[in-house]
Amino acid sequence: MPAPHPALQRLADAYAAWWIDLLGEHNHVGGLETTRWLLQRAGLAPGKVMLDAGAFVGAAARLAAAETGCRAIAADLNPEFLAAGRELPGGRAVQWVAADSRRLPFRDAAIDSIWALDTEVAYHEFNRIAAPGATLCLCCEAPSDARGGLDAFIDDWEQAGWLLAAHRPLSAEAAHTWRTAEAELVRRRPYFEERYGTRTYLRQLDLVAYLVQAYERGEQGHALFVFRRA
Numbered sequence: 001m002p003a004p005h006p007a008l009q010r011l012a013d014a015y016a017a018w019w020i021d022l023l024g025e026h027n028h029v030g031g032l033e034t035t036r037w038l039l040q041r042a043g044l045a046p047g048k049v050m051l052d053a054g055a056f057v058g059a060a061a062r063l064a065a066a067e068t069g070c071r072a073i074a075a076d077l078n079p080e081f082l083a084a085g086r087e088l089p090g091g092r093a094v095q096w097v098a099a100d101s102r103r104l105p106f107r108d109a110a111i112d113s114i115w116a117l118d119t120e121v122a123y124h125e126f127n128r129i130a131a132p133g134a135t136l137c138l139c140c141e142a143p144s145d146a147r148g149g150l151d152a153f154i155d156d157w158e159q160a161g162w163l164l165a166a167h168r169p170l171s172a173e174a175a176h177t178w179r180t181a182e183a184e185l186v187r188r189r190p191y192f193e194e195r196y197g198t199r200t201y202l203r204q205l206d207l208v209a210y211l212v213q214a215y216e217r218g219e220q221g222h223a224l225f226v227f228r229r230a
């Protein structure tokens with residue numbers, strides 16, 4: 001595996017967080033491959049505005065700006081993540097905004113494509129800032145049962161004026177991602193325990209173990225969605 005960019009390595013060193021250490025810059029289930037799957041369906045082009053909400057280091061925003069020529073904005077609660085993202089390849093082409101996804105500093109109907117990848121899905125704000133015809137690209141927890149939960153999830157968005165354009169189940173991939181992370185934390189325990197401290201290490205391991213169990217029991221699922229504003 002290539003060494004991480006120094007800006008990303010600095011973040012990994014500063015934060016005791018399994019998800020920074022083990023998932024990398026495309027910090028969601030499926031990584032770069034699922035970012036690309038969404039990008040192919042997002043309807044982005046020069047002149048369009050894309051918002052990567054809860055962006056971490058803005059991997060999706062940087063890729064969207066580089067590959068479609070759109071105006072890309074990366075927003076996150078944590079300004080240190082944004083500062084690192086600006087240093088990563090393509091970072092100069094993106095606008096970086098420290099903001100909570102639940103209170104976004106954008107005008108009504110200002111955004112053509114809203115992305116929320118494994119982060120807060122801020123239902124009311126996303127409805128407010130979406131332009132007519134906008135896309136909403138989600139990588140998120142979604143009901144995995146066959147008893148109507150997924151249909152209800154999609155219905156909620158459709159009732160808010162979003163039509164489903166594409167859907168890809170990701171529960172098996174998510175379960176594999178969490179299992180791999182758990183195994184890695186256990187296998188390299190001395191390394192992570194030294195970096196995080198014992199209490200934080202055990203807490204991180206608990207969090208991942210909880211995820212593994214929830215996905216294995218089928219209580220939780222994951223999916224990609226692209227909705228289009230009617």
Ligand SMILES: C[S@@+](CC[C@H](N)C(=O)[O-])C[C@H]1O[C@@H](n2cnc3c(N)ncnc32)[C@H](O)[C@@H]1O
Pocket residue numbers: 019025026027028053054055056057058059060075076077078081099100101102116117118119120
């Ligand atoms: C697992 S990372 C996913 C990052 C990115 N979307 C990606 O896929 O690479 C979650 C990110 O969401 C951010 N976050 C969590 N809650 C947020 C909120 N309410 N508003 C803005 N950012 C948030 C965290 O700071 C973190 O950077």
